[in-house]
Amino acid sequence: MLQPWIFIALLLPLGIILPGVAIVANQLLGPHKPNPAKTSTYECGIETVGETWVQLKGQYYIFGLIFLIFDIEAVFLFPWAVAYDKLQLYMVLEGVLFILILAAGLVYAWQKGALEWV
Amino acid sequence: MTILQLVFLATAAVTLVAALMVVVSPRMVHAALWLILALAGVAVLFVLLEAGFLGIVQVAVYIDAIAILIIVTVMLTQRAMGEGGRQVNRSWLWAALAAIVLFGGLLLMLSQAPGSATVATPLAADAEATVEDLGRALVDVDRYVLPFEVASVLLLAALIGAIVVARPSTEARREGRQP
Amino acid sequence: MSDPFGAIGGWLMGLLQSLGLEAGPARFILQFAAAGFLATILLLSTLFTIWAERKIIARMQDRLGPNRVGPFGMLQSVADLVKLVTKEVIIPAGADKLVYMIAPLLVVTSVVAIWAVVPLAPKLIGSDVNVSVLYIISVGSIGTLGIMLAGMSSNNKYALLGAFRTVAQMLSYAVPMILSLLVPTLLAGSMGTVAIVEQQRAVPFFLLAPLAAVIFFISSLTEVGRAPFDLAEAESELVAGFHIEYSGLSFGMFFVAEFLHAFTIGALTATLFLGGWQGPGVEQFPLLGLPYFLLKTLAVYFLLIWARATFPRVRIDQLNSLNWKFLTPLALAVLVVSAVTDKLASELGWNRILANLAGEGVIVVGALMGLWAYARSLRRRQESLRAQVTPSRATGAS
Numbered sequence: 001m002l003q004p005w006i007f008i009a010l011l012l013p014l015g016i017i018l019p020g021v022a023i024v025a026n027q028l029l030g031p032h033k034p035n036p037a038k039t040s041t042y043e044c045g046i047e048t049v050g051e052t053w054v055q056l057k058g059q060y061y062i063f064g065l066i067f068l069i070f071d072i073e074a075v076f077l078f079p080w081a082v083a084y085d086k087l088q089l090y091m092v093l094e095g096v097l098f099i100l101i102l103a104a105g106l107v108y109a110w111q112k113g114a115l116e117w118v
Numbered sequence: 119m120t121i122l123q124l125v126f127l128a129t130a131a132v133t134l135v136a137a138l139m140v141v142v143s144p145r146m147v148h149a150a151l152w153l154i155l156a157l158a159g160v161a162v163l164f165v166l167l168e169a170g171f172l173g174i175v176q177v178a179v180y181i182d183a184i185a186i187l188i189i190v191t192v193m194l195t196q197r198a199m200g201e202g203g204r205q206v207n208r209s210w211l212w213a214a215l216a217a218i219v220l221f222g223g224l225l226l227m228l229s230q231a232p233g234s235a236t237v238a239t240p241l242a243a244d245a246e247a248t249v250e251d252l253g254r255a256l257v258d259v260d261r262y263v264l265p266f267e268v269a270s271v272l273l274l275a276a277l278i279g280a281i282v283v284a285r286p287s288t289e290a291r292r293e294g295r296q297p
Numbered sequence: 298m299s300d301p302f303g304a305i306g307g308w309l310m311g312l313l314q315s316l317g318l319e320a321g322p323a324r325f326i327l328q329f330a331a332a333g334f335l336a337t338i339l340l341l342s343t344l345f346t347i348w349a350e351r352k353i354i355a356r357m358q359d360r361l362g363p364n365r366v367g368p369f370g371m372l373q374s375v376a377d378l379v380k381l382v383t384k385e386v387i388i389p390a391g392a393d394k395l396v397y398m399i400a401p402l403l404v405v406t407s408v409v410a411i412w413a414v415v416p417l418a419p420k421l422i423g424s425d426v427n428v429s430v431l432y433i434i435s436v437g438s439i440g441t442l443g444i445m446l447a448g449m450s451s452n453n454k455y456a457l458l459g460a461f462r463t464v465a466q467m468l469s470y471a472v473p474m475i476l477s478l479l480v481p482t483l484l485a486g487s488m489g490t491v492a493i494v495e496q497q498r499a500v501p502f503f504l505l506a507p508l509a510a511v512i513f514f515i516s517s518l519t520e521v522g523r524a525p526f527d528l529a530e531a532e533s534e535l536v537a538g539f540h541i542e543y544s545g546l547s548f549g550m551f552f553v554a555e556f557l558h559a560f561t562i563g564a565l566t567a568t569l570f571l572g573g574w575q576g577p578g579v580e581q582f583p584l585l586g587l588p589y590f591l592l593k594t595l596a597v598y599f600l601l602i603w604a605r606a607t608f609p610r611v612r613i614d615q616l617n618s619l620n621w622k623f624l625t626p627l628a629l630a631v632l633v634v635s636a637v638t639d640k641l642a643s644e645l646g647w648n649r650i651l652a653n654l655a656g657e658g659v660i661v662v663g664a665l666m667g668l669w670a671y672a673r674s675l676r677r678r679q680e681s682l683r684a685q686v687t688p689s690r691a692t693g694a695s
Contacts, residue, residue: 002122005165006325007424008432010332011413015406018336019550022382023398026546030385039390056194058284060465064190065280067468068183069273070625074475075175076256076269078431078488081479083253084636085486091257092640094267096633101270103629105277106621114281115621117614147449151396154442174431182438182471186464189445193461249427249488 062114066106073102126166133159142206146192154185171249301584302421335423336409343553344374346560350602357606384545389452392542396450401543401550403443408558410436415564416491418574418586429490430478433565434471437520440554441467447551448539459538462528462613467520469620474516476628480509480635481569494573501572505639505653508631508660510570512624514597517562519616521555523601525608526616559601560594567593623664630660 080087080095109115136156143149157180164173256266306327313323348363348371355362363370388394414429416422426432441464448460482488484505485496493502503510519526540551567573571593574586611619634656642652 002166002168004424004426005170007328007332008410008413008426010329011336011423012406012410014332014336015409016402018333018340019402019405019553022340023386023401023546023550026382026384026549027386029383030545032385034387036390038387056190056461058194060190060461061187061194062281062284063465063469064183064187065284066277066621067472068179068187069277070472071179071183071475072273073270074434074479075179075431076266077479078482079171079249079253079256081253081482082486082488083250083257084483084640086250086254087257087640089640089644091254092636094257094263096636098267098270099629099633101267101274102277103626105274106625106629108278109281110622112281112285114285115617117617147393147396151446170426171428171431174428174435178431178435178438181442182435183468186442186445186468189449190461190464193449193457 059117062109066109066114069102069105073098122166126163129159129162129166133163146195147189150185150189150192153188154181157181157185169248171252300420302418332413332423335412339409339412339557340405340553342560343556344378346598347374347377347556350556350605353599353602354606357603378549381546381549386545386547387542389542391452393450393452396446397542398547400443400447400450401547401554403446404440404554405550405557407436407438407440407443408554408561410439411561411565414490415561415568416494416573417590419579419583421587422491425489425491427487427489427492430482430488430493430569434475434478438467438471440558441471444539447543451539451542453542456539456541459541463522463539466522466526466528466616469617470516470519470526470624472516473512473620473624473628474520476625476632477509477512477516478569479632480506483632483636484639490568490573493569494575497572497575500650501570501575503570503572504650506570506631506635506657507654508627508657509635510566512628512631513570514562514566514600516620516624517565518601518604519620521558521562523555523559523605525604525610528610528613528616560598563594563596563598563601564590566597571597627660627664630663631657634660 076098077095080098084092133156136152136159139152140149140156143152157176161173161176161181164170164176255261257263309327310320310323313326314320318326351373352362352370363373366372366376388397411433413423414426414432416425444467445460445464448456448458448463451457481493481502484502485493487493487496540548543551567590573593574590576585576589579586579589635653638652638656639649641647642649
């Protein structure tokens with residue numbers, strides 16, 4: 001049963017190696033004249049102000065978290081969807097109940113303003 | 119030594135080395151990246167065990183969601199890009215010896231457990247039917263429908279809890295304070 | 298000629314075995330060669346798709362587009378490639394070298410790996426795993442990781458901010474994309490792309506679930522970061538977003554990944570919703586499957602280009618509210634309604650197409666009513682604000 005996975009296992013490294021070869025070709029073919037102005041950080045042509053670190057908003061964490069919750073929900077729903085043809089109506093409604101509970105979570109997040117781009 | 123065993127050994131080695139580097143890396147961002155490699159190794163192990171669905175679920179949930187969330191959380195803290203200093207203290211050799219002795223003891227005890235010397239017989243199931251069987255089991259009234267629905271309530275609780283914890287306080291939002 | 302690709306594969310196997318190899322290693326070498334061939338063709342196909350896009354957008358904007366290098370400007374992408382390869386690779390000081398170099402490779406890999414499960418013709422597919430749809434989702438999100446690594450390792454706070462905004466956008470729009478991908482899984486009863494294409498022999502899923510196709514199309518547009526959702530690298534406005542510090546072919550790889558991803562979305566929409574390689578006469582001549590598939594993919598790709606040339610860019614808060622307040626509830630509604638109506642149709646014996654379309658029609662009516670009510674409440678709020686301002690101005694003047 002591992003037979004189909006071999007192609008994927010071959011394509012993934014090839015997807016890394018082929019662009020890698022191209023980038024190495026670029027390093028070999030391009031000029032190498034580093035000077036401090038070129039390698040300094042780009043900030044619209046002026047000198048960098050302050051450290052290269054910014055405090056990020058907490059909103060990014062909330063988006064990532066809501067994505068995580070819906071991702072896990074989808075992982076539960078995929079087997080349900082695969083078995084869909086063999087299910088009876090009440091089993092489909094159980095899956096619908098699952099979805100509705102999480103939709104309620106989305107509504108909660110909406111009402112609490114967690115979905116605003118601050 | 120079949121090809122499968124070689125692939126398993128290589129994957130296991132990569133996973134263990136990555137897991138060690140997670141703990142030892144002085145920079146938090148690097149530790150997060152080694153964690154991603156370790157999780158990918160576990161996904162490959164799932165696939166080798168002919169549980170393709172679980173391997174892909176591992177990638178979809180752990181690497182796509184949780185690893186990104188970990189990196190976001192690491193970046194939210196201060197001094198994330200800086201060096202954390204030496205992560206290994208002076209008596210690491212004694213700690214390593216103690217861990218190896220403990221491992222040896224556990225191995226000894228487990229090898230003397232009944233039935234540990236036999237090789238488990240592989241399950242004779244078709245992979246396609248397995249995902250479908252899982253789906254049917256999740257909604258079957260005699261089997262797992264209650265954990266299925268309770269899992270959704272658990273996810274709802276996690277969502278509500280995280281929003282309550284991570285939202286900026288009402289004063290901060292009223293002042294329009296934007297970090 | 299019922300299985301031409303199997304015949305070609307058998308002939309190649311015979312060739313390798315005649316050189317003295319056994320069946321196992323021969324098959325491995327064959328698959329390795331096929332994977333290399335697929336990856337190379339995909340990376341080179343971007344030369345064609347970039348040229349096509351530039352020409353089509355130019356014509357839509359009433360200008361000519363590239364027309365100097367080669368006939369009809371077809372070699373323009375080759376010239377760009379040569380230029381990029383000979384540029385200096387400038388690694389910024391203080392950048393995390395290993396992560397900086399790996400990031401573009403991860404982004405390209407995530408797109409190329411999707412093609413392993415795309416069925417190009419009957420019995421011509423890289424990898425017929427039975428978890429293809431979930432595989433597409435998980436591998437596609439590795440690109441998100443690559444973008445975050447690119448922004449973090451560049452030692453540039455604008456790259457970091459740009460990377461985080463891009464990643465937030467991609468994570469947000471992954472939610473309706475995953476939910477809409479559950480619908481063809483439902484309708485086909487399998488996660489494998491081969492099974493999904495074969496189940497569309499009677500009727501393509503686009504007719505059974507048009508809203509799901511539209512939601513998938515819109516959220517994939519945003520996942521790629523194309524107009525009208527290309528805030529992260531608004532080409533005429535910001536400098537560059539997460540790939541500010543990349544030069545030469547490393548930058549070229551991000552570019553290639555974006556256009557290849559757009560083409561891949563055409564391929565995925567064609568496979569999951571338009572029937573893939575299905576078409577008249579495919580049973581007798583399986584070779585016809587490949588042109589059918591390419592035609593459908595290019596049609597959806599043309600739609601992508603059309604959208605890019607037509608719509609203005611959205612604002613970040615509009616992007617956000619479009620996703621969480623419109624697309625995600627709509628996707629949830631489509632999923633629930635599709636599941637219930639398809640099961641009712643199969644149990645009560647209704648016509649499958651009409652039942653599903655009726656369900657979708659109900660959702661469309663509901664969504665339009667919701668939008669109308671929302672617009673009305675916005676209008677009321679604006680009028681009340683205006684009513685508050687005007688009397689005070691009148692008293693102030695007098």
